[in-house]
Amino acid sequence: MADIKLTNLNKAYGAVHILKDVNLDITSGEFIVFVGPSGCGKSTLLRTICGLENITSGVLEIDNAVVNDVPPSKRGIAMVFQSYALYPHMSVYENIGFALENQGLPRAEIRQKVEKVADMLQLTPYLTRLPKALSGGQRQRVAIGRAIVRGAKVFLFDEPLSNLDAALRVQTRMEIAKLKRGMPNTTMIYVTHDQVEAMTLADRIVVLQAGRVEQVGTPMELYESPANTFVAGFIGSPKMNLITGAPAAAHKAHTLGVRPEHFEVSKTAGAISGTVEYTEVLGSDSFLYVTTPHGLITVREEGRTGFVPGDAIHMSPVAQMTHRFGEDGKRLP
């Protein structure tokens, strides 16, 4: 059991204000993903929860106990670093067992625990190897093994997949999802800038921008009702079209958000007209990039498209699938 509660959390390095009044309630067993562009403070937020950065003001509670000044090792957390941070001079066995060694456990118990974790992560054949003799995926598993072996209540992942190649990344993503299913009571907090990781792994996503929490919600909540134009533009691929001007005014909004898949296209008539600039045909779907008087608009068509670059195109947003935003960028009801 590990509920985490952040209240008005602030972090500043001198005059640079990194985290601004972060409020967050994380319930035990949740898989939370922090997502945002680089420099938004998501890693800093994770490191503050970990205890590697101290808190400038505000309260951080784990299990209803204020842990602002508790050292990392006493918070019941484990962290998987972006670089894995394996100890290069120690074997896989020693790497995994280091935390237990620090707890002063007897050797036999350490051996038993390490072997259990190694078995779970298919690391048993590599226990005597040094990290340099492992592949990227194996190093990643050792890093996760170090977290598991301590029996931590909270797992923190700092962009753990960013060093893997694309194929391995998909596979490891699935392994992490499986790991989470196997540990339903463990809270996991995961930092990424990759929205696919966020959408696929998270119970709830926390979207951060410039040190502020923009929106917290399940992946579908964020997709279906983004709280503001930033979240609208950040979640979903390709990006949501944010149209200002006449088409938005027609919906009584400052900005009209329409996802590429929510257009009906026609060669004859529609709400917005433009010229196809460029097409991407992927087989399962096709993307059309259309120049209009209101800016570049991306449209997704299922299957193959009947348009070629240079064609005139007319597009109408599907009713009920549009998002209306006010002048301040906030969602209108």
Add this chain to the structure above:
Amino acid sequence: MLDRIRLEPSRFVLHLAVFIIVALWTLPTAGLLVSSLRDKDQIAVSGWWTALSTSEQRSQARTKGKADQVETDGKFVIAGNFFEGAGGHTSLSAWGTIVNKPDANAPGATVEIGEGQTLTVNADGSYVWTNANAFEDDRGRRIFYVSSVPPRFTTENYENVLFSQGIGRAFVNSLTVTIPATIIPILIAAFAAYALAWMKIPGRGFIIAVIVGLLVVPLQMSLIPLLKIYNASGFLSKTYLGIWLAHTGFGLPFAIYLLRSYIAGLPKDLIESAQVDGANDFKIFRRIILPLSFPALASFAIFQFLWVWNDLLVAMVFLGSESDKVVLTFQLNSLLGSRGGNWEILTASAFITIIVPLLVFFSLQRYFVRGLLAGSVKGG
């Protein structure tokens, strides 16, 4: 890959430079070693590069006098051997009776030398001098000869310097000074370097600045104040403890500076990971920092060892020149003065002096190899 590297001109220049440096360094060392193992008479007449070939030597000898003459068949004969007691390896290749013609006669030739006298000198140095009348001179006749001396290698020079010239004692003294004077600063500096690199201490920047400042303070400046303190303390002056502390003090700024920059360059994630794993500062230092800093520790160990081993000034000032505490450099220096002409002593002493630094260097140099951090962080 390998071909590309070999073809690069800059690589070629680098290899050439390395080769020249190695040659410049190795040749004199080899020369010193060879010379120190040669016979002392041979060192004096030929260079070390001729050590393996037989050398030609011009010398003179005197026959026995009238006391040894024997009368046989009406002739008086003096017989003997010039090389008696010389080891028997020398052989005579030519001889003569006049100083500027030592190669006038072949060995074994019998030569008339006037007044009814004949002289025969053989290759093995034996001679027969006959005379029709009795010999009257007390002293024998001088003979000039060219001899070929086969190469001779010996450890006599080493036995001599180690046990008779005080080098052995000085060697032990030097080790007694150098080993603790290397280890103590490393121990202190490693702790300090970790603290100054990774621990949040108030005034850390200031302390680092002071240490960098101390790097440029000449040690001569502190000799007199230190001596005064030592003399006042009573138990530090002219003792090994005193000189260990002195060398430690002189070595520390550089040691801390060197180790700190290395330790500060270790990946931050490793230290943070160890913190999350529940290791305290001492544990992080012992289990993470020390093993990973071994290359830096080894580099500094070499620097400090060589500096202390070769030091003369600090040793003279803090240890004094009493014969039982004299270090190698001091002993070598005094041998230079008193036995300056005895090359066999100087070469053997010099080689004993450099053998320890050589061993230290070769045993630690493998830690200079990069790649100790491989595998810890991404791409490694």
